[in-house]
Amino acid sequence: MTRAFIFPGQGSQTPGMGKDLAEAFPEARHVFEEVDDALDQKLAKIVFEGPDSDLNLTENTQPALMAVSMAVMRVLEKQGNLDLSKSAAFVAGHSLGEYAALTAAGSFDIATTAKLLKLRGQSMQKAVPVGIGAMAAILGLDFEDVKAIAATASAAEIVSAANDNSPGQVVISGHRAAVEAAMALATEKGAKRALLLPVSAPFHCSLMQPAADVMAEALAAIDIKAPVIPVVANVTASAVTDPAQIRDLLVKQVTGVVRWRESVTWMKEQGVTEMIEIGAGKVLAGLVKRIESDVATSSVGTAAQIDELLEKLK
Secondary structure: OOOEEOOOOOOOOOOOOOOHHHOOHHHHHHHHHHHHHHOOOOOHHHHHHHHHHHHOHHHHHHHHHHHHHHHHHHHHHHHOOOOHHHHEEEEEEEOOOHHHHHHHHOOOEEEEEEHHHHHHHHHHHHHHOOOOOEEEEEOOOHHHHHHHHHHHHOOOOEEEEEEEOOOOOEEEEEEEEHHHHHHHHHHOOOOOOOEEOOOOOOOOOHHHHHHHHHHHHHHHOOOOOOOOEEOOOOOOEEOOOOOHHHHHHHHHHHHEEEEEEHHHHHHOOOOOOEEEOOOOOOOHHHHHHOOOOOOOEEEEOHHOOOOOOOHHHO
């Protein structure tokens, strides 16, 4: 069985995630301590206890989700002698999850990733004042239809397709009025639902260019190692191993489309038959099932789920 490890993005967070890992495994606890030290912040307290309002701040959510994913990876490596290069053919992550995927594959260390994601969250929030932008999920239309609708609705202001999550689930992003116009148009065109998302900024659209500029400067100053296995990039929906290309794609990812549907299909076309979600929640496993129903999936984010996976990998 050819395997890929996949790493969740924003929206998978919930207070209490990772707490049982930290209590059960010293390796997991050390990850949260390392992130706290890197950020000079008690992020673990927010992750384990909330409140929601603090955890859902983008600058906290992004390093928090990475920390949970890496806590799982460290336990798998230490307790199960997991060697990623022998256990999987690819890693991939949804938006910020791409940073966790790169960290799991050895391109970044945990402290560096925590700092990058904190900065990414802060710069994305600062790029557009609260209330000016919005994101919405369009359900029941395919990506090309939503892309055309966004183009029609963006005459005066910006709105574009931001996340191609799965067949019939596309997220749009941009100025609030243009997003709302696109939602109305999508409903007219037969969308089952058009829902505003509870986010604080319009991610993955051209309004994020100031954040992309910040990340370009930050990433230029950091040494990126070649990953031990290829990383499937959001921007290209194909594998990358060259550090210079990884750097470039991470910058483009801030304003670019998250091509998750295509990424999953591409991995299947390369022979992947199983995708294991590493970290909080089960969002990506659900999307994979809607994209390629015959790909086996599992989600590993709790101590019990780690035990199940380790038994399976023996």
